[in-house]
Amino acid sequence: MQAYRASLLRFDAAGQPVFDEDGLLVVGPDAAGRQRVLDAGAHAAVAARHPGVAVMHWPGRILAPGFVDMHIHFPQTDIIGAPSEGLLPWLENYTFPAESRFAVQAHAAAVAEIFFDELLRNGVTTSLTFATSHPQSVQAFFEAAQRRRLRMITGKVLQDRHSPDGVRDQTEQSLIDTESLIRQWHSVDRLGYAITPRFAPTSTDAQLRGAGELAAKYPDTWIHSHVAENKDEVKWARELFPGARSYLDVYAGFGLMRERAVYAHCIHFDDDDRRLMRDTGTASAVSPTSNLFLGSGFFDFEGADRIGCAYGLASDVGGGTSFSPFSTMMAAYYVGREGQTKPGISIPPSQLWWRHTAGAARALGLDGVIGNLQPGCEADFLVIDPKATPLLARKTSLANNLEELLFAMIVLGDDRLIERTVISQALP
16 A cells, blocks of 8 residues: 545545545555555545555645546647648648558557657546547557556547548448457456547448447447537538438437447537437537637537536547646636527536546546546546646635635646656556
8 A cells, every 4th residue: 555645636426526635545456456546535534544554745736636538639649739720621631641641550659659648748647539540540559558557448430431542441341440459459457449430421321330239239338429510510411311310310320329428529419419418328528629729619518517418528639729638627618608508607617627537537437437536446646736837836825715726727737737647557
Protein backbone atom coordinates (compact mmCIF):
# COMPACT_ATOMS: atom_id res chain seq x y z
CA MET A 1 0.00 0.00 0.00
CA GLN A 2 0.92 3.61 -0.56
CA ALA A 3 -0.79 6.75 0.74
CA TYR A 4 -0.80 10.25 -0.74
CA ARG A 5 -1.56 13.33 1.33
CA ALA A 6 -2.87 16.53 -0.24
CA SER A 7 -6.22 18.19 -0.83
CA LEU A 8 -8.53 15.59 -2.33
CA LEU A 9 -11.31 15.92 -4.94
CA ARG A 10 -13.73 13.12 -5.74
CA PHE A 11 -17.47 12.70 -6.45
CA ASP A 12 -20.36 10.93 -4.73
CA ALA A 13 -22.91 8.68 -6.45
CA ALA A 14 -25.13 11.67 -7.25
CA GLY A 15 -22.28 13.44 -9.04
CA GLN A 16 -21.72 15.97 -6.29
CA PRO A 17 -18.17 16.96 -5.38
CA VAL A 18 -16.53 15.78 -2.17
CA PHE A 19 -13.49 17.82 -1.16
CA ASP A 20 -11.08 17.35 1.73
CA GLU A 21 -8.75 20.27 2.31
CA ASP A 22 -6.36 17.90 4.07
CA GLY A 23 -7.05 14.54 2.49
CA LEU A 24 -5.44 11.13 2.25
CA LEU A 25 -5.65 8.74 -0.69
CA VAL A 26 -4.64 5.13 0.01
CA VAL A 27 -3.99 2.78 -2.91
CA GLY A 28 -2.93 -0.83 -3.15
CA PRO A 29 -2.97 -3.79 -5.54
CA ASP A 30 -5.99 -5.94 -6.24
CA ALA A 31 -5.77 -9.67 -6.97
CA ALA A 32 -4.64 -8.92 -10.52
CA GLY A 33 -1.91 -6.58 -9.32
CA ARG A 34 -3.72 -3.45 -10.51
CA GLN A 35 -3.52 -0.47 -8.18
CA ARG A 36 -6.92 0.60 -6.87
CA VAL A 37 -8.17 3.13 -4.36
CA LEU A 38 -8.52 1.40 -0.99
CA ASP A 39 -9.57 4.40 1.07
CA ALA A 40 -10.03 8.15 0.63
CA GLY A 41 -11.12 11.00 2.82
CA ALA A 42 -10.00 13.38 5.54
CA HIS A 43 -6.41 12.71 6.57
CA ALA A 44 -7.10 12.27 10.26
CA ALA A 45 -9.80 9.66 9.73
CA VAL A 46 -8.14 7.70 6.93
CA ALA A 47 -4.68 7.68 8.54
CA ALA A 48 -6.16 6.20 11.71
CA ARG A 49 -7.50 3.27 9.65
CA HIS A 50 -4.11 2.56 8.06
CA PRO A 51 -1.40 2.87 10.70
CA GLY A 52 2.12 2.45 9.42
CA VAL A 53 1.33 2.96 5.74
CA ALA A 54 3.97 4.95 3.83
CA VAL A 55 2.78 8.47 3.04
CA MET A 56 3.89 10.74 0.19
CA HIS A 57 3.00 14.33 1.12
CA TRP A 58 2.23 16.93 -1.54
CA PRO A 59 1.46 20.13 0.40
CA GLY A 60 -0.45 22.77 -1.51
CA ARG A 61 -1.50 20.29 -4.18
CA ILE A 62 -4.86 18.77 -5.15
CA LEU A 63 -5.31 15.09 -5.95
CA ALA A 64 -8.08 14.67 -8.53
CA PRO A 65 -9.33 11.90 -10.82
CA GLY A 66 -7.74 11.58 -14.23
CA PHE A 67 -9.84 13.17 -16.95
CA VAL A 68 -11.87 11.02 -19.34
CA ASP A 69 -12.15 12.22 -22.97
CA MET A 70 -15.25 10.71 -24.54
CA HIS A 71 -14.37 11.40 -28.19
CA ILE A 72 -11.03 12.17 -29.81
CA HIS A 73 -9.22 11.27 -33.07
CA PHE A 74 -5.61 10.25 -32.58
CA PRO A 75 -4.85 10.35 -36.35
CA GLN A 76 -5.90 14.00 -36.41
CA THR A 77 -3.17 15.08 -34.01
CA ASP A 78 -1.25 16.71 -36.87
CA ILE A 79 -4.21 18.68 -38.26
CA ILE A 80 -5.37 20.39 -35.10
CA GLY A 81 -6.01 24.04 -35.97
CA ALA A 82 -6.35 23.46 -39.74
CA PRO A 83 -8.59 26.23 -41.15
CA SER A 84 -11.81 25.33 -42.94
CA GLU A 85 -15.23 26.59 -43.97
CA GLY A 86 -16.97 23.77 -42.10
CA LEU A 87 -17.10 20.07 -41.33
CA LEU A 88 -17.41 18.52 -44.78
CA PRO A 89 -14.71 20.66 -46.47
CA TRP A 90 -12.47 20.07 -43.44
CA LEU A 91 -12.83 16.31 -43.88
CA GLU A 92 -12.05 16.52 -47.59
CA ASN A 93 -9.13 18.94 -47.44
CA TYR A 94 -7.37 17.92 -44.23
CA THR A 95 -8.75 14.87 -42.47
CA PHE A 96 -8.83 12.24 -45.19
CA PRO A 97 -5.39 13.12 -46.62
CA ALA A 98 -3.86 12.95 -43.13
CA GLU A 99 -5.60 9.68 -42.28
CA SER A 100 -4.47 8.00 -45.50
CA ARG A 101 -0.91 8.03 -44.11
CA PHE A 102 -1.95 5.61 -41.35
CA ALA A 103 -1.77 2.71 -43.77
CA VAL A 104 1.89 2.69 -42.74
CA GLN A 105 2.15 1.30 -39.22
CA ALA A 106 5.44 3.10 -38.49
CA HIS A 107 3.70 6.44 -39.09
CA ALA A 108 0.73 5.39 -36.94
CA ALA A 109 3.09 4.31 -34.16
CA ALA A 110 4.97 7.62 -34.22
CA VAL A 111 1.77 9.65 -33.99
CA ALA A 112 0.43 7.40 -31.22
CA GLU A 113 3.44 8.25 -29.06
CA ILE A 114 2.89 11.99 -29.53
CA PHE A 115 -0.83 11.54 -28.92
CA PHE A 116 -0.37 9.74 -25.60
CA ASP A 117 2.30 12.21 -24.50
CA GLU A 118 -0.18 15.03 -25.06
CA LEU A 119 -3.04 13.27 -23.30
CA LEU A 120 -0.98 12.55 -20.21
CA ARG A 121 0.60 16.00 -20.16
CA ASN A 122 -2.94 17.39 -20.03
CA GLY A 123 -4.17 14.94 -17.40
CA VAL A 124 -6.30 12.70 -19.63
CA THR A 125 -5.96 9.10 -18.50
CA THR A 126 -8.72 7.45 -20.59
CA SER A 127 -10.14 8.28 -23.99
CA LEU A 128 -12.66 6.81 -26.40
CA THR A 129 -10.65 7.26 -29.56
CA PHE A 130 -11.08 7.15 -33.30
CA ALA A 131 -8.31 5.41 -35.24
CA THR A 132 -8.54 5.17 -39.06
CA SER A 133 -9.90 2.62 -41.50
CA HIS A 134 -6.50 0.89 -41.51
CA PRO A 135 -6.04 -2.01 -39.06
CA GLN A 136 -2.43 -0.83 -38.69
CA SER A 137 -3.65 2.29 -36.90
CA VAL A 138 -5.49 0.20 -34.33
CA GLN A 139 -2.51 -2.07 -33.78
CA ALA A 140 -0.21 0.92 -33.25
CA PHE A 141 -2.64 2.56 -30.82
CA PHE A 142 -3.21 -0.52 -28.69
CA GLU A 143 0.47 -1.48 -28.61
CA ALA A 144 1.45 1.98 -27.35
CA ALA A 145 -1.41 2.11 -24.82
CA GLN A 146 -0.59 -1.36 -23.51
CA ARG A 147 3.07 -0.47 -23.07
CA ARG A 148 2.07 2.60 -21.05
CA ARG A 149 -0.48 0.53 -19.05
CA LEU A 150 -3.33 2.85 -19.95
CA ARG A 151 -7.07 2.23 -20.00
CA MET A 152 -7.91 3.14 -23.60
CA ILE A 153 -10.63 2.34 -26.14
CA THR A 154 -10.43 2.45 -29.94
CA GLY A 155 -11.44 0.58 -33.07
CA LYS A 156 -10.96 0.39 -36.81
CA VAL A 157 -13.04 2.98 -38.65
CA LEU A 158 -15.67 1.58 -41.02
CA GLN A 159 -16.21 3.66 -44.20
CA ASP A 160 -16.92 1.79 -47.42
CA ARG A 161 -18.48 4.58 -49.50
CA HIS A 162 -18.40 8.33 -50.11
CA SER A 163 -14.74 8.35 -49.08
CA PRO A 164 -11.62 8.91 -51.17
CA ASP A 165 -9.04 6.33 -52.10
CA GLY A 166 -6.66 5.79 -49.22
CA VAL A 167 -9.30 5.70 -46.50
CA ARG A 168 -12.24 3.88 -48.11
CA ASP A 169 -12.41 0.24 -47.07
CA GLN A 170 -14.11 -2.85 -48.48
CA THR A 171 -17.33 -3.97 -46.84
CA GLU A 172 -16.67 -7.64 -46.19
CA GLN A 173 -13.00 -7.24 -45.32
CA SER A 174 -13.74 -4.33 -42.98
CA LEU A 175 -16.02 -6.53 -40.90
CA ILE A 176 -13.56 -9.43 -40.92
CA ASP A 177 -10.81 -7.06 -39.75
CA THR A 178 -13.06 -5.63 -37.04
CA GLU A 179 -13.88 -9.02 -35.57
CA SER A 180 -10.24 -10.08 -35.70
CA LEU A 181 -9.19 -6.94 -33.82
CA ILE A 182 -11.94 -7.45 -31.23
CA ARG A 183 -10.67 -10.95 -30.54
CA GLN A 184 -7.07 -9.79 -30.37
CA TRP A 185 -7.43 -6.72 -28.18
CA HIS A 186 -10.78 -6.34 -26.42
CA SER A 187 -10.47 -6.65 -22.63
CA VAL A 188 -6.75 -7.34 -22.86
CA ASP A 189 -5.10 -5.60 -19.89
CA ARG A 190 -6.86 -2.21 -19.72
CA LEU A 191 -7.86 -2.01 -23.38
CA GLY A 192 -11.33 -1.97 -24.93
CA TYR A 193 -12.61 -2.20 -28.49
CA ALA A 194 -15.10 0.15 -30.10
CA ILE A 195 -17.02 -0.83 -33.25
CA THR A 196 -16.61 2.38 -35.23
CA PRO A 197 -18.67 3.39 -38.28
CA ARG A 198 -17.30 6.82 -39.18
CA PHE A 199 -20.77 8.21 -39.67
CA ALA A 200 -23.82 6.83 -41.46
CA PRO A 201 -23.24 8.58 -44.83
CA THR A 202 -19.85 6.88 -45.27
CA SER A 203 -21.12 3.35 -44.70
CA THR A 204 -23.36 1.19 -46.90
CA ASP A 205 -26.36 -0.55 -45.48
CA ALA A 206 -24.39 -3.81 -45.59
CA GLN A 207 -21.54 -2.37 -43.53
CA LEU A 208 -23.88 -0.81 -40.96
CA ARG A 209 -25.83 -4.06 -40.73
CA GLY A 210 -22.60 -6.00 -40.20
CA ALA A 211 -21.49 -3.55 -37.52
CA GLY A 212 -24.80 -4.05 -35.73
CA GLU A 213 -24.40 -7.82 -35.88
CA LEU A 214 -20.92 -7.56 -34.37
CA ALA A 215 -22.27 -5.25 -31.65
CA ALA A 216 -24.86 -7.88 -30.76
CA LYS A 217 -22.28 -10.70 -30.83
CA TYR A 218 -19.86 -8.78 -28.59
CA PRO A 219 -22.17 -6.83 -26.25
CA ASP A 220 -19.43 -5.59 -23.91
CA THR A 221 -17.63 -3.78 -26.72
CA TRP A 222 -18.31 -0.12 -27.35
CA ILE A 223 -19.96 1.48 -30.39
CA HIS A 224 -18.53 4.83 -31.45
CA SER A 225 -19.66 7.16 -34.21
CA HIS A 226 -20.86 10.67 -35.10
CA VAL A 227 -24.37 12.01 -35.51
CA ALA A 228 -26.12 15.31 -36.20
CA GLU A 229 -23.00 17.46 -36.04
CA ASN A 230 -23.62 19.73 -39.01
CA LYS A 231 -26.77 20.79 -40.87
CA ASP A 232 -25.32 19.84 -44.26
CA GLU A 233 -24.43 16.42 -42.87
CA VAL A 234 -27.97 16.00 -41.48
CA LYS A 235 -29.45 16.89 -44.87
CA TRP A 236 -27.13 14.40 -46.58
CA ALA A 237 -28.09 11.60 -44.15
CA ARG A 238 -31.78 12.33 -44.77
CA GLU A 239 -31.25 11.95 -48.53
CA LEU A 240 -29.30 8.71 -48.15
CA PHE A 241 -31.68 7.10 -45.64
CA PRO A 242 -35.17 8.39 -46.53
CA GLY A 243 -36.89 5.64 -44.55
CA ALA A 244 -35.43 6.71 -41.20
CA ARG A 245 -37.32 9.14 -38.99
CA SER A 246 -34.13 11.07 -38.26
CA TYR A 247 -30.38 10.83 -38.70
CA LEU A 248 -30.10 9.18 -35.28
CA ASP A 249 -32.82 6.70 -36.18
CA VAL A 250 -30.56 5.36 -38.95
CA TYR A 251 -28.28 3.86 -36.29
CA ALA A 252 -31.21 2.45 -34.33
CA GLY A 253 -32.40 0.65 -37.45
CA PHE A 254 -29.09 -1.19 -37.72
CA GLY A 255 -28.87 -2.23 -34.05
CA LEU A 256 -26.22 0.34 -33.19
CA MET A 257 -27.83 1.94 -30.16
CA ARG A 258 -27.38 0.34 -26.76
CA GLU A 259 -25.42 0.74 -23.54
CA ARG A 260 -21.77 1.46 -24.32
CA ALA A 261 -22.78 3.17 -27.57
CA VAL A 262 -21.42 6.72 -27.77
CA TYR A 263 -22.26 9.27 -30.46
CA ALA A 264 -20.28 12.45 -30.82
CA HIS A 265 -21.95 15.86 -31.16
CA CYS A 266 -25.75 15.15 -31.09
CA ILE A 267 -26.42 18.82 -31.84
CA HIS A 268 -29.32 18.89 -34.30
CA PHE A 269 -31.73 16.75 -32.27
CA ASP A 270 -35.38 16.93 -31.32
CA ASP A 271 -36.91 15.50 -28.17
CA ASP A 272 -37.75 12.21 -29.92
CA ASP A 273 -34.05 11.77 -30.62
CA ARG A 274 -33.21 12.52 -27.01
CA ARG A 275 -35.77 9.99 -25.80
CA LEU A 276 -34.27 7.40 -28.15
CA MET A 277 -30.85 8.07 -26.64
CA ARG A 278 -32.24 7.75 -23.11
CA ASP A 279 -34.32 4.64 -23.75
CA THR A 280 -31.49 2.72 -25.42
CA GLY A 281 -28.84 3.74 -22.87
CA THR A 282 -26.82 5.48 -25.58
CA ALA A 283 -24.59 8.40 -24.58
CA SER A 284 -23.56 11.69 -26.19
CA ALA A 285 -19.98 12.94 -26.37
CA VAL A 286 -20.22 16.74 -26.18
CA SER A 287 -17.39 18.38 -28.13
CA PRO A 288 -17.74 22.15 -27.65
CA THR A 289 -14.35 23.40 -28.90
CA SER A 290 -14.83 21.46 -32.13
CA ASN A 291 -18.40 22.64 -32.58
CA LEU A 292 -17.38 26.26 -32.08
CA PHE A 293 -14.32 25.93 -34.33
CA LEU A 294 -16.19 24.33 -37.25
CA GLY A 295 -19.35 26.40 -36.77
CA SER A 296 -21.42 23.25 -36.36
CA GLY A 297 -23.87 24.44 -33.70
CA PHE A 298 -24.50 24.09 -29.97
CA PHE A 299 -25.25 21.04 -27.86
CA ASP A 300 -28.56 21.54 -26.03
CA PHE A 301 -27.66 20.91 -22.39
CA GLU A 302 -31.14 21.92 -21.24
CA GLY A 303 -32.80 19.43 -23.56
CA ALA A 304 -30.47 16.60 -22.60
CA ASP A 305 -30.98 17.21 -18.89
CA ARG A 306 -34.75 17.60 -19.25
CA ILE A 307 -35.13 14.29 -21.10
CA GLY A 308 -32.46 12.52 -19.05
CA CYS A 309 -29.80 11.65 -21.62
CA ALA A 310 -26.35 10.47 -20.60
CA TYR A 311 -23.50 12.66 -21.81
CA GLY A 312 -19.94 13.63 -21.05
CA LEU A 313 -17.32 16.00 -22.37
CA ALA A 314 -14.87 15.43 -25.21
CA SER A 315 -12.08 17.32 -26.95
CA ASP A 316 -12.68 15.96 -30.48
CA VAL A 317 -9.10 16.74 -31.48
CA GLY A 318 -8.34 17.57 -34.33
CA GLY A 319 -11.64 19.38 -35.01
CA GLY A 320 -11.36 20.28 -31.36
CA THR A 321 -8.76 22.91 -30.70
CA SER A 322 -7.04 21.64 -27.56
CA PHE A 323 -6.09 18.48 -25.72
CA SER A 324 -6.69 20.39 -22.47
CA PRO A 325 -9.78 19.45 -20.45
CA PHE A 326 -9.75 22.99 -19.07
CA SER A 327 -10.32 24.36 -22.57
CA THR A 328 -13.11 21.84 -23.13
CA MET A 329 -14.83 22.71 -19.84
CA MET A 330 -14.54 26.42 -20.56
CA ALA A 331 -16.07 25.98 -24.01
CA ALA A 332 -18.91 23.91 -22.52
CA TYR A 333 -19.59 26.75 -20.12
CA TYR A 334 -19.80 29.20 -23.05
CA VAL A 335 -22.18 26.91 -24.92
CA GLY A 336 -24.36 26.49 -21.84
CA ARG A 337 -24.59 30.26 -21.40
CA GLU A 338 -24.99 31.33 -25.02
CA GLY A 339 -26.02 28.45 -27.25
CA GLN A 340 -29.30 27.13 -25.82
CA THR A 341 -32.71 27.10 -27.47
CA LYS A 342 -34.10 28.23 -24.11
CA PRO A 343 -32.53 30.91 -21.90
CA GLY A 344 -28.89 30.12 -21.23
CA ILE A 345 -27.88 28.10 -18.21
CA SER A 346 -24.87 28.47 -15.98
CA ILE A 347 -23.34 25.02 -15.53
CA PRO A 348 -21.75 24.76 -12.06
CA PRO A 349 -17.97 24.30 -12.22
CA SER A 350 -18.14 21.06 -10.25
CA GLN A 351 -20.62 19.67 -12.82
CA LEU A 352 -18.31 20.59 -15.69
CA TRP A 353 -15.53 18.75 -13.86
CA TRP A 354 -17.80 15.76 -13.17
CA ARG A 355 -18.84 15.56 -16.84
CA HIS A 356 -15.17 15.20 -17.74
CA THR A 357 -14.34 12.59 -15.07
CA ALA A 358 -16.83 10.41 -13.19
CA GLY A 359 -19.79 11.52 -15.33
CA ALA A 360 -17.95 10.62 -18.52
CA ALA A 361 -16.97 7.28 -16.98
CA ARG A 362 -20.63 6.61 -16.19
CA ALA A 363 -21.65 7.49 -19.74
CA LEU A 364 -19.04 5.02 -21.02
CA GLY A 365 -20.32 2.24 -18.77
CA LEU A 366 -17.22 2.47 -16.55
CA ASP A 367 -18.81 3.97 -13.44
CA GLY A 368 -16.79 2.96 -10.37
CA VAL A 369 -13.85 1.89 -12.53
CA ILE A 370 -12.27 5.16 -13.68
CA GLY A 371 -12.89 8.88 -13.37
CA ASN A 372 -13.18 8.95 -9.60
CA LEU A 373 -11.17 8.43 -6.42
CA GLN A 374 -13.68 6.44 -4.43
CA PRO A 375 -12.71 3.01 -3.02
CA GLY A 376 -12.58 0.38 -5.74
CA CYS A 377 -11.66 2.73 -8.58
CA GLU A 378 -8.49 2.19 -10.52
CA ALA A 379 -5.88 4.61 -9.22
CA ASP A 380 -5.43 6.94 -12.19
CA PHE A 381 -5.09 10.38 -10.66
CA LEU A 382 -3.63 13.84 -11.08
CA VAL A 383 -1.44 15.98 -8.88
CA ILE A 384 -2.67 19.50 -9.55
CA ASP A 385 -0.78 22.64 -8.60
CA PRO A 386 -3.36 25.43 -8.19
CA LYS A 387 -0.51 27.94 -8.01
CA ALA A 388 1.08 26.83 -11.27
CA THR A 389 1.17 30.38 -12.64
CA PRO A 390 1.31 33.74 -10.82
CA LEU A 391 -2.25 34.60 -11.85
CA LEU A 392 -3.58 31.19 -10.83
CA ALA A 393 -1.80 31.49 -7.49
CA ARG A 394 -3.43 34.82 -6.83
CA LYS A 395 -6.87 33.84 -8.05
CA THR A 396 -7.08 30.44 -6.32
CA SER A 397 -5.90 31.96 -3.04
CA LEU A 398 -8.91 34.29 -3.19
CA ALA A 399 -11.44 31.47 -3.70
CA ASN A 400 -14.12 31.45 -1.01
CA ASN A 401 -15.44 27.96 -1.75
CA LEU A 402 -14.88 24.89 -3.90
CA GLU A 403 -16.92 26.16 -6.86
CA GLU A 404 -14.82 29.31 -7.05
CA LEU A 405 -11.62 27.27 -6.82
CA LEU A 406 -12.67 24.86 -9.58
CA PHE A 407 -13.87 27.67 -11.82
CA ALA A 408 -10.64 29.61 -11.42
CA MET A 409 -8.74 26.55 -12.64
CA ILE A 410 -11.16 26.00 -15.54
CA VAL A 411 -10.90 29.60 -16.73
CA LEU A 412 -7.16 30.12 -16.20
CA GLY A 413 -5.83 26.58 -16.40
CA ASP A 414 -3.88 24.64 -19.00
CA ASP A 415 -1.35 21.81 -18.96
CA ARG A 416 0.78 23.72 -16.43
CA LEU A 417 -1.79 22.87 -13.77
CA ILE A 418 -0.99 19.17 -14.17
CA GLU A 419 2.14 18.66 -12.10
CA ARG A 420 1.98 14.88 -12.41
CA THR A 421 -0.27 12.25 -14.02
CA VAL A 422 -0.22 8.97 -12.10
CA ILE A 423 -1.32 5.76 -13.83
CA SER A 424 -2.77 2.83 -11.91
CA GLN A 425 -0.26 0.21 -13.05
CA ALA A 426 2.75 2.50 -13.01
CA LEU A 427 2.65 4.08 -9.57
CA PRO A 428 5.88 5.56 -8.20
